[in-house]
Amino acid sequence: MNDFVSVISAADIPNGTMKTVMISGIPVALANVDGTFFAVNDLCSHKQCSLGTEGVLDGTVVVCGCHGARFDMGTGKALSLPATTDVATYETKVENGNVWVKVL
Numbered sequence: 877m878n879d880f881v882s883v884i885s886a887a888d889i890p891n892g893t894m895k896t897v898m899i900s901g902i903p904v905a906l907a908n909v910d911g912t913f914f915a916v917n918d919l920c921s922h923k924q925c926s927l928g929t930e931g932v933l934d935g936t937v938v939v940c941g942c943h944g945a946r947f948d949m950g951t952g953k954a955l956s957l958p959a960t961t962d963v964a965t966y967e968t969k970v971e972n973g974n975v976w977v978k979v980l
């Protein structure tokens with residue numbers, strides 16, 4: 877598969893919030909920042925806490941709820957310890973009111 881998958885209604889992720897969704901067996905943290913949707917692998921690269929469920933958004937940065945590592949939602953870059961490894965990012969688009977994500 878190498879195409880976008882319709883994941884969720886955009887209305888179900890209000891501005892400033894995140895959700896964890898499973899796409900083709902991959903856990904993905906989806907975030908809405910001022911109407912722009914970002915998707916990164918849901919598992920924190922430190923100890924695999926769920927970023928979408930336990931993390932907190934700070935603009936386009938997600939702060940892991942377990943030990944406070946910060947990741948850029950746009951690039952997946954690990955911005956602060958204890959995480960030292962980036963997380964994968966995925967392309968998103970909004971079409972017909974739904975958020976689409978390309979994981980593969």
Ligand code: FES
Pocket residue numbers: 920921922923924925940941942943944945958959
């Ligand atoms: S599991 Fe995310 S900072 Fe430790």
